[in-house]
Amino acid sequence: MPALLVLARFVWPLTLPLGIKAIIAVLLIAASQYHLWNRLSSGSVFSPEFPRPFVIAFNWAFGAILLLAMLVLVTDAILLLGRPVLGHWPVVPDEVRYATAGVAALLAAIGVANAIRVPPVKDITVAIAGLPRRFDGYRLVQLTDMHISRLFPARWTRAMVDRTNGLDADLIVITGDFIDGTLDARRVDVEPLRDLRARDGVWAIPGNHEYFFGYEDYMRHFAGMGMTILANRHGVLTRDGAALVLAGVTDASAPATGRPGPDLAAALAGAPADVPVVLLDHQPKNARNAAARGVALQLSGHTHGGMIAGLDRLVAGPNAGFVSGRYRIDGMTLYVNNGTALWPGFALRLGRPSELTRITLRRAD
Structure with missing residues (x-):
């Protein structure tokens, strides 16, 4: 639909030969069907199996079409407001249209560049009532929504692991959506995760994407890499007799695949x-x-922070209003991570940066 809007309200009014418009139309429609090409390449809309430069190019073109469609809608709204004043429908010069397309293309390029980088470190502090003194200053690193794939391959994973290990964490937690693609396709790309290091180890839960690509195979593989999988389970971290409970649940999408859904009572x-x-x-x-x-602190991901400022409101509804950052809920802190990476089917970030999140726990007064 965004591509058709661009064709009708942007391309067609241009003073170009019909043959040129036809070529532009074919290119627009081809780019708009990115998810169809994904399905043909791998059998899944979630796992493009093209070379990485093609995945980047498709995301740029797909994003540019969406952004241009939004700018066309804004332009048409302005024209609609101006019509009663001028007494006729204003004509937009081709130069203005080309400039609008340039803005959309540039924003899409910036958005893709923001999406595919190794994320910067984001430091936050969380105060917890009753936190034992031995855990005051305890540091966790949260990784989430890595979506390791052709877009985020072994080279990206290695750089992310090296940056994570440099944070000297007491604990590393991974809150799901490790991958996009089957284990056979991603085995090399996930291998650097084996080298994640923290004093109390690496603990993880599944996200919804693990259920798309062989949940049991992946959980077994990650456990073999030294991770502790918390699927409706908990563990107890200790420091000189003091304790902190770390619990994890399965994803809400699990029952649709015939597997146990999140069960906090079982986890605790x-x-x-x-x-x-x-x-x-x-x-x-x-x-x-x-x-x-x-629960004192819940760590989540899934939303990717909404990806684009303003459009994040579309993500809020299905997630009970929780999209990005810190929330206080009846004495509990919820932190919704923007994501270490994001789904390669729509890899744009504008105003909602990825993050490598270091969380320092403090005793609340």
Whole structure:
């Protein structure tokens, strides 16, 4: 639909030969069908299996079409408001249209560049009531929505792992959506994750994309790489007799594949009483339930921060209003990470940067 809007309200009014317009139309339609080409390349809309430069180019063209369609709508709205004043429908010069297209193309290029970089470090501090003194200053690094794929291959994964290991974390947590593609296709690309290092290890939960590409195979593979998988389970971290509970749940999409859905009661069963709980839940929408169960801190991802400032409101509804950053919910802190990377089917970031998130825990007064 955005491509058809661009054709009707942008390309057709240009003073170009019909043959040139036809060529532009073919290119626009081809770029707009990026997800169809993904399905043909791999059998899944979520896993483009083209060479990386082609994936980057498709994301740029796809994004440019969407952004140009939005600018066309804004232009038409201005023209509509100006018509009663001028008494006729204003004519937009070709030079203005070309400039508009240039702005859309530039924004798309910036958006793709922001999306595919190794993310910068973002430091946040979270105060937790009842946090044992031995855990005051405890540092976690959260990775989420890495979507390791042709767009985020082994070279990107290695650079991200090296940057993560340089943060000297006590704990690394991964809150789902490791990959896009089957294990056979991604085996080399995920291999650098084996080298993640933290004093208390690497703990992880599945995201919705793991269920698209062989959940059991991936969880077994990641466990073999030294990760502790928290699928409706918890672990207890200790420091000189003091304790902190780390719990994790499966993804809300799991029941659709015949597998157990998120079960916080099961995850907390047998956990020591009066010990703060840090919960890993890929999707943030059930945060109020976690707060009601006494969780101190929930770490989530899934939303990619909304990807584009303003359009993030489209993401808010399905996620109970939780899109990006810190929220306080009945005494619990929810942190929704913008993502270490994002889905290669729409890799644009404008105003919603990726992040490598270092979280320092502090005792609340």
